[in-house]
Amino acid sequence: MNGYAGRTLHIDLGKQNFRIKNFDEALARKFLGGNGFAAKILYEELNPGVEPFSPENMVVFAVGPITDTPIPSTSRAYVATKSPLNNLFFDSTFGGRFAITQKRTGFEAIVISGKASSPTYLFIDESGVQFKSAAPFWGKLTRETVDALQATEGEDADAVAIGPAGEKLVRFACLTHYWRGREGVSGRGGVGGVLGSKNLKAIVVKGSRKTEVADLNSLRELIDSRKEAMEKGTAGLKNLGTPVLVNMINTIGGLGVRNLQEEHSPRAPEIGGERLKELFFERNDTCFGCPIACGKTLRLPPSPALKEGLRWKMPEYETLFALGSMADNWDPASLLRLNALCDQWGLDTISMGLTISFALECFAKGLLTPQDTGGRTLRFGDPDLLLQLVEETGKRQGFGDLLAEGSYRLAQRLGEEAAGLLPCFKKVEVAGHSARALKGMSIGYATATRGGSHHDARPTLQYVGEFDRTKAKGQPSFAVRTQNFTAFDDSLTQCRFASERGYGGLINENYVKMINAVTGWNVTLNELERLGERIYNLERAFNCREGVTRKDDSLPLRVTQQPIPSGPSQGMYCPPEEFQALLDEYYSLRGWNANGIPTAEKLQDLGLEEALRDES
Ligand code: SF4
Numbered sequence: 001m002n003g004y005a006g007r008t009l010h011i012d013l014g015k016q017n018f019r020i021k022n023f024d025e026a027l028a029r030k031f032l033g034g035n036g037f038a039a040k041i042l043y044e045e046l047n048p049g050v051e052p053f054s055p056e057n058m059v060v061f062a063v064g065p066i067t068d069t070p071i072p073s074t075s076r077a078y079v080a081t082k083s084p085l086n087n088l089f090f091d092s093t094f095g096g097r098f099a100i101t102q103k104r105t106g107f108e109a110i111v112i113s114g115k116a117s118s119p120t121y122l123f124i125d126e127s128g129v130q131f132k133s134a135a136p137f138w139g140k141l142t143r144e145t146v147d148a149l150q151a152t153e154g155e156d157a158d159a160v161a162i163g164p165a166g167e168k169l170v171r172f173a174c175l176t177h178y179w180r181g182r183e184g185v186s187g188r189g190g191v192g193g194v195l196g197s198k199n200l201k202a203i204v205v206k207g208s209r210k211t212e213v214a215d216l217n218s219l220r221e222l223i224d225s226r227k228e229a230m231e232k233g234t235a236g237l238k239n240l241g242t243p244v245l246v247n248m249i250n251t252i253g254g255l256g257v258r259n260l261q262e263e264h265s266p267r268a269p270e271i272g273g274e275r276l277k278e279l280f281f282e283r284n285d286t287c288f289g290c291p292i293a294c295g296k297t298l299r300l301p302p303s304p305a306l307k308e309g310l311r312w313k314m315p316e317y318e319t320l321f322a323l324g325s326m327a328d329n330w331d332p333a334s335l336l337r338l339n340a341l342c343d344q345w346g347l348d349t350i351s352m353g354l355t356i357s358f359a360l361e362c363f364a365k366g367l368l369t370p371q372d373t374g375g376r377t378l379r380f381g382d383p384d385l386l387l388q389l390v391e392e393t394g395k396r397q398g399f400g401d402l403l404a405e406g407s408y409r410l411a412q413r414l415g416e417e418a419a420g421l422l423p424c425f426k427k428v429e430v431a432g433h434s435a436r437a438l439k440g441m442s443i444g445y446a447t448a449t450r451g452g453s454h455h456d457a458r459p460t461l462q463y464v465g466e467f468d469r470t471k472a473k474g475q476p477s478f479a480v481r482t483q484n485f486t487a488f489d490d491s492l493t494q495c496r497f498a499s500e501r502g503y504g505g506l507i508n509e510n511y512v513k514m515i516n517a518v519t520g521w522n523v524t525l526n527e528l529e530r531l532g533e534r535i536y537n538l539e540r541a542f543n544c545r546e547g548v549t550r551k552d553d554s555l556p557l558r559v560t561q562q563p564i565p566s567g568p569s570q571g572m573y574c575p576p577e578e579f580q581a582l583l584d585e586y587y588s589l590r591g592w593n594a595n596g597i598p599t600a601e602k603l604q605d606l607g608l609e610e611a612l613r614d615e616s
Pocket of ligand 1: 287290496
């Protein structure tokens with residue numbers, strides 16, 4: 001089958017065995033790969049109500065038909081599970097080379113269930129899996145673990161590992177992969193904690209299978225035709241990486257400051273990409289097969305506080321937001337250290353930073369006291385405190401044990417007033433794209449499968465003005481179309497930056513040409529649009545089966561009650577009546593009922609028989 005090896009690998013850690021299954025073209029054409037395969041597998045194989053940290057939970061690593069073809073930037077790896085933050089479907093991606101090597105094993109999906117009786121890592125090659133002892137790596141930081149595994153298994157092997165935070169079941173623990181010294185982090189949703197609960201320290205892949213392409217000439221034609229758009233669209237990323245967004249977003253008044261008490265600061269340029277590059281730049285980095293090279297290695301010279309200095313990847317925009325502006329921390333050197341600390345301990349920088357900034361505001365308002373924090377005073381603008389809190393969270397030590405549960409659970413302990421300060425959607429801390437300054441992101445986050453993720457609805461088309469960020473009109477359609485696009489794009493799977501800027505931020509003819517050239521199929525635009533819609537609906541059906549209804553498609557109080565107090569977007573927010581009207585329109589566009597549940601007609605229309613069975 002062009003574009004596919006046609007195999008999935010199913011691993012039971014408890015029984016230490018595995019099965020290889022074959023899939024056919026019909027399934028590939030219906031769910032495409034990555035996100036689509038994971039949604040299908042988790043919907044069918046996970047019983048409703050399963051606890052995320054129980055052995056029954058599953059983790060799926062999946063690639064798509066274009067992975068390891070000449071298309072640029074197909075090295076994005078994809079992983080999905082049931083999240084320990086909100087017990088719902090969650091997926092996350094990471095860069096480097098892992099996805100390419102997974103594809104070369106000939107397994108489009110690797111499905112992991114059960115729990116190993118002792119620390120284990122998986123070595124996966126074309127013949128299946130070997131279960132190996134991870135005892136020497138347990139307790140180790142991510143970089144040391146991945147480097148050691150690569151030294152053991154060979155340079156052409158790739159590894160992704162959890163850090164001590166995942167071992168200790170921090171609810172927002174991540175996975176980290178290193179390729180050529182640069183990390184790729186599957187940050188969101190707590191996949192690292194789920195692996196920790198399975199005693200699984202790392203997954204190593206190694207293989208040499210080739211992916212066949214049906215029509216190489218047409219594919220090269222398409223790639224050439226998109227080259228200029230991709231170069232122009234990614235110039236800012238190439239120059240400064242995602243930190244290029246700090247000043248841009250601050251300029252429109254959408255940069256969260258002090259736990260979203262403000263959305264603009266005159267100090268933003270102190271931590272913007274321009275400043276970081278000027279202070280610390282060492283070299284550009286890229287993922288396998290990507291001409292954009294949005295990664296930058298930065299170097300912090302030795303100092304009394306850091307004797308050997310630090311060489312690490314430039315923090316992403318989201319990290320500068322979460323551990324910078326949200327915590328009122330404008331010290332760029334500390335942000336390099338915080339970023340490295342989170343990667344090494346295996347912590348999602350967004351949830352980590354926002355849980356801390358939430359705690360800082362709770363402390364300032366007297367909702368948290370020194371009794372809760374081990375006698376310590378919490379205050380905004382204290383980089384040393386942030387460094388301590390991150391490390392304590394990774395160790396689940398002292399107050400860090402509370403932070404490790406995430407902001408939603410911390411708020412539950414502190415009461416109603418604290419809940420009003422939460423920066424969460426569906427219990428997941430929000431990314432750095434304002435739900436108040438970008439109207440489309442209010443309805444976009446509220447209806448996102450993953451809540452506070454900016455990879456369901458996408459902010460990009462709001463920033464570039466293709467959808468007017470200041471008006472409510474048209475935003476439900478924006479949310480539906482970008483959510484369907486991300487479900488599709490994560491099934492392909494191509495790096496979002498290359499897709500959006502080179503091939504388009506909504507499903508369009510470029511993707512039709514791409515898929516047909518790789519697979520030899522004759523898909524139409526309508527078929528691809530329905531494919532994105534199908535996958536998003538299956539994720540929704542998964543969440544509805546776990547109890548999600550209209551009540552969960554909600555906004556934080558700050559978004560519905562408090563207009564942005566100052567700055568370029570002063571006065572913007574999403575009042576309750578406006579939001580309910582957006583939600584009604586969104587459900588109607590989706591073909592869901594007034595309570596947010598996909599109707600039987602919609603499921604039938606999309607060919608989601610598996611979800612229909614649950615409906616009846
Ligand atoms: S754009 Fe950046 S994150 Fe995406 S594949 Fe290229 S280097 Fe990796």
